[in-house]
Amino acid sequence: xxxxxxxxxxxxxxxxxxxxxxxxxxxxxxxxxxxxxxxxxxxxxxxxxxxxxxxxxxxxxxxxxxxxxxxxxxxxxxxxxxxxxxxxxxxxxxxxxxxxxxxxxxxxxxxxxxxxxxxxxxxxxxxxxxxxxxxxxxxxxxxxx
Amino acid sequence: xxxxxxxxxxxxxxxxxxxxxxxxxxxxxxxxxxxxxxxxxxxxxxxxxxxxxxxxxxxxxxxxxxxxxxxxxxxxxxxxxxxxxxxxxxxxxxxxxxxxxxxxxxxxxxxxxxxxxxxxxxxxxxxxxxxxxxxxxxxxxxxxxxxxxxxxxxxxxxxxxxxxxxxxxxxxxxxxxxxxxxxxxxxxxxxxxx
Numbered sequence: 001x002x003x004x005x006x007x008x009x010x011x012x013x014x015x016x017x018x019x020x021x022x023x024x025x026x027x028x029x030x031x032x033x034x035x036x037x038x039x040x041x042x043x044x045x046x047x048x049x050x051x052x053x054x055x056x057x058x059x060x061x062x063x064x065x066x067x068x069x070x071x072x073x074x075x076x077x078x079x080x081x082x083x084x085x086x087x088x089x090x091x092x093x094x095x096x097x098x099x100x101x102x103x104x105x106x107x108x109x110x111x112x113x114x115x116x117x118x119x120x121x122x123x124x125x126x127x128x129x130x131x132x133x134x135x136x137x138x139x140x141x142x143x144x145x
Numbered sequence: 146x147x148x149x150x151x152x153x154x155x156x157x158x159x160x161x162x163x164x165x166x167x168x169x170x171x172x173x174x175x176x177x178x179x180x181x182x183x184x185x186x187x188x189x190x191x192x193x194x195x196x197x198x199x200x201x202x203x204x205x206x207x208x209x210x211x212x213x214x215x216x217x218x219x220x221x222x223x224x225x226x227x228x229x230x231x232x233x234x235x236x237x238x239x240x241x242x243x244x245x246x247x248x249x250x251x252x253x254x255x256x257x258x259x260x261x262x263x264x265x266x267x268x269x270x271x272x273x274x275x276x277x278x279x280x281x282x283x284x285x286x287x288x289x290x291x292x293x294x295x296x297x298x299x300x301x302x303x304x305x306x307x308x309x310x311x312x313x314x315x316x317x318x319x320x321x322x323x324x325x326x327x328x329x330x331x332x333x334x335x336x337x338x339x
Contacts, residue, residue: 007329007332007333008325008328008329008332011278011281011282011328011332012293012297012298012328014274014275014278015195015275015278015279015282015298016195016297016298018194018195018198018275019191019194020190020191020193020194020195020200020203021187021190021191022190022200022204025190025204025207026183026186026187029182029186029204029207029208029211030179030182030183032208032212033175033178033179033182033211033212033215034175034179036212036215037175037178037215038175040212040215040216041172041173043216044216044217044218044219095288095316101311103238
């Protein structure tokens, strides 16, 4: 009996069969993590205080917009500010669902920024601040054209 | 703000409770964090290795993942979503960032993988075939690679992949379909039809 094997399935199966195990690395990394544990936790406690007291502002500039059901969406220029200081600027290209996400690392913590454009052209920006109490953070959104 | 509660995956309640307690403890107790590390080290390392195909890069990226997890563990909110899903998310971000500089990874893979993979049971032809497949996988869009790897390599369901990626299930299905199509095109071009 001839079996028609999908080459994609076969390729994925071959790649999946690869395994990796480096016991030496496991032990070394654990040692590093344990050494870093207290300094990182102390820094995290400081970040929580700063982020809870601060404000994160995300400014969104749109250089163009193509209907969400077409490929080739143009990039958005996004500026992220924390307490009035620009911490990140980048161009992000939304996916076919009109969504783009990225993470900004700052001295005050990490912010996961998700920008979504709905078909009616409205832009929604959500910011998830890690290392802090998201409920107490103040988020302002400003859109520049 | 991503609402994990809306995408909660059914899991063993007893195990879920244990994990929630362990994560809470890990925020202040290094032994608890070490327990989480040991539980998930191999799975995340294997995921990264299957993505990048390079043992040295895997070590670097795995270190980045767990150091990030240590730094951000306060941000993890246990709402019925396994901790490993969160680790997959971090790992996917880390790998995608590296793949944007993948020229370096591919150059190392060409040399390092030949040594990694060669064994008594793997001949040079097998190694070459493996490198071609890996190269094809690396050539498609990182967002398609991520969806394919999480679903086919790690066995995550569509909903779980959506949780990792912070998107809808429909988006995951779309990326899987497009990823498969892209891979099929590359495999056909390179003559890897068997």
